Amino acid sequence: MLTQDELKRNVAMAAAEYALTCLQPESVLGVGTGSTVDFFIDAIAEHRHRFRAAVSSSERSTRRMRDLGIEVLDLNEVEEMPIYVDGADEIDHQLNMIKGGGGALTREKIVASVARRYICIVDESKVVERLGAFPLPVEVIPMARNVVSRRLRALGGQPVLREGFITDNGGEILDVAGLDIPAPAVLESHINDIPGVVGCGLFAISGADLALVSSQSGVRRMQRPGAGGADTIQS
């Protein structure tokens, strides 16, 4: 029986293998944040001479990559990247996601928006029929914490301030439980429009293009519906 860390490592190794097929020596790789991505960074580091550099979605990932000898560029220096690799807190079968358990959602969404393909790496426990069991992280400007909370309550959510946590952008996080999310892109757009919201942990307007999912029986692919079926790529 593989532990959750072993499942994370397996999917990270599969993602590193996949990433290397997309990268050229001049390519810049987009890198997400979290415990699954930490394994991905470790796996990609030994191949760092096969791509030019990375763009990071958090101070945490930046530190880890630099410690392992990967050059990290400022996004302002980069115009394109073939792929972005990141984890998720929940992903549904349409490859909509909830992200931000580590508070990095805003930079993640920005870096991902530059990449041609978004590769999500998760273990099986993150795959859900419908998003919303994981409280939705919403980054807010601190002075807007209460007004945004009231608006989120009006949407049916129960926002809780993530105590003692400040994002890399100086924002605060409201973790919103109890939201009903039948149409993730509609809710994402609605929350994005609330003044004071910096970013919303729903990734549905632009979801993942491909998910690699590890389980006890191997790593399988989930494609966006219409983009092809699932298959096992490693056992």
Ligand SMILES: O=C[C@H](O)[C@H](O)[C@H](O)COP(=O)(O)O
């Ligand atoms: O802010 C954090 C990110 O959105 C992570 O990708 C997400 O929380 C999943 O993290 P982990 O791989 O540690 O479960």
